[in-house]
Amino acid sequence: MIVSNTGKYTVVSLLVNGSSQDIMIRSADTLLCTLRNQLGLTGAKQACGNGDCGACTVLVDGKPMHSCLLLTMEALNSGITTIEGLRHSPVRQAFVDNWAIQCGYCTPGFIVNGHALVTEHPDAEDERIEEWLQSNLCRCTGYQEIKDAIKSALNANNLLDSNGIDTAEQ
Amino acid sequence: MIPFNFDYFKPETLEEALKIYSSEWKLGKKVIYLSGGTEVITFARGGKMTFDSVIDLKGIPECTMLEMQGDDLVIGAAVTLNRLVESNHFPLLSKTVRTIADHTSRNKITIGGNLMSKLGYREGILPFLITDAIAVVYGPAGTEAMPVDNLAAAELAEGQFLTQVKVAASNLDLPFVSMKRTRSSKVGYPIVSLAALRKEGRIRIAFSGIHEHPFRSAVVEGILNDETIEDQQRIDKAIAKLPTNVTDDFIASKDFRKFVLNKLLTEMNAVWEGSR
Missing domain, CATH: 1.10.150.120 ([2Fe-2S]-binding domain)
Incomplete structure (x- = not known):
């Protein structure tokens, strides 16, 4: 079972563009926030923040997803592909x-x-x-x-x- | 950005999920179950919802299964709308959920999330209402089965969560129509959405957008099946018998919703006529 808690940042491993990266996140961080602020991958854009515009689209296991509507925790164990x-x-x-x-x-x-x-x-x-x-x-x-x-x-x-x-x- | 912190759990069994819920709840925390999570994240970001703990149901096999079991199609609550469309086990459901949100969002939105949405539309429930589907929930009392209608009307008990919906195989391939009208673009909340099928010569029909909750009405269905009166008269009479408090909001006025419903029911009759 995967757990992360509020008391502190959690260190997780994220597979992005074929490479595994260890990062520190809050449970509440969206994938968009993590990609841009932790990994410096700014190709996915912050816009509506609501899943309406598609500017933040990334692939999760090959499927397009609005990264503003995905918790980073939900994307663990998946392959993420960004525009980069x-x-x-x-x-x-x-x-x-x-x-x-x-x-x-x-x-x-x-x-x-x-x-x-x-x-x-x-x-x-x-x-x-x-x-x-x-x-x-x-x-x-x-x-x-x-x-x-x-x-x-x-x-x-x-x-x-x-x-x-x-x-x-x- | 979600402006508050919370604990995140992803259990692998139903029992584990409930155990986490109970222990967090006993600590006085506000706990929510998460399936697709699009609504939860949107509401949390916008300050419309807060919580202390999230239990993600996507790691539980019962919640992600999509298969025929005996005489039933079993749909896990955490099955995404696009998976339902692609598998096409239940064509009426596929067609109905294909009009919910946009294609990319449907890779995240799950049928359980749609059925338990705080928003009133919940169009994914329409095919279930007219096929007498069974909702399977899990909670402190163990596994319980209930008519899916109950999900449309009531909150689940403390700690309970939807795990599956079961539809009888005999209802999967009946002739159907599924129609939706939005205010402007193809992606949007419905002014009116309806799903109907014919079983043993009778029309079964359920609506979303008309009322605060999706509904199926025995009175409306009775009128629409009354072949002693003309088509248009039947439609007028059925609309007159809609539940009170037809939705009147920024998307559409009460009268416009009734007008659109009238048009859709006329189109539906034309489809049935054409198929005879």
């Missing part, structure tokens, strides 16, 4: 090629979610793409270019491993 671990994702390159970026604040969340979609459903149709992308908001409203980028990446065959780990970095 997707440097060689074809989705990232597709965003560059399709100019799918305006102010850029939402971009990491979209790329992480898009990477999971392309990995899990390489044959995704419009309906599925729209369902997945509804999880992320772009206040610059550049949705068409984002959708184009995801579609262009769908046929790429140089994906990372099934856990979304950046194998080129290992």
Whole structure:
């Protein structure tokens, strides 16, 4: 049984982008808070803090999650992938090629979610793409270019491993 | 950031969970069970909820199972909505929960969390209400089974928690409709959400968004099954018999909810007609 208590910080081990890191956390820390403040991984963005905007999306065992709605304690024993671990994702390159970026604040969340979609459903149709992308908001409203980028990446065959780990970095 | 501290426990058995609850509660602590946790984290961050101890149910096998056992589909309370959609054991449930929140959130939201939500919508319960599903709870008195309707109306006893929902296999593949209308975007709380199925020639139907709690009404169902009157008359009569206090808030006025319900029931009739 995993336990952490209020009286002090708890030292836990977190598997992020393929590497295990020992960190000190409060039970109340969200994964977003831990990634940004403890590990310096600032790609996942703090925005709504409510699970509405998707700017903080990371992969937990390959599944996209709002890291603002996940306690760090809940993510122990799972493989976490952030945008920093997707440097060689074809989705990232597709965003560059399709100019799918305006102010850029939402971009990491979209790329992480898009990477999971392309990995899990390489044959995704419009309906599925729209369902997945509804999880992320772009206040610059550049949705068409984002959708184009995801579609262009769908046929790429140089994906990372099934856990979304950046194998080129290992 | 959650502005207060708490203890976090992740037990591996039902007994262990209850034991932790009892010992923390005896120390005068406010203890909560956590399944998906999206609502707990949101409320805690916003100052709408505080607690001293959290017991995470995701390490308990009974709470994470999703399988056929004999004549029942057994759904663990900690099964995520996306897992329900992907497994598609119960197509009406899959379609209904697919409209709750957004895809990424559904990787975290669990069916147990949705059923026990403090928010009034709890659309995940609609398919269970119309299939006479059984809720399995665990607590100081051991394991108890109760009609899922009880979850819609009452709080569980001190220390009790939902572990599973069971649906009879004979109810899993009946013809159904599941409809939802929100104020603007596809992701949002319902103005009206309904789930209906046909069993032995009769419509069973449950609603969310209309009232403070999701509900199934014998009176409304009786009217909707009365084939001696015309479709539109039947709908008008059913709406007139809705429980009092139809929700009237910033999402939709009482009258607009009734208008939307009228449209959905008309669409539902068209779907049934088309399938005949």
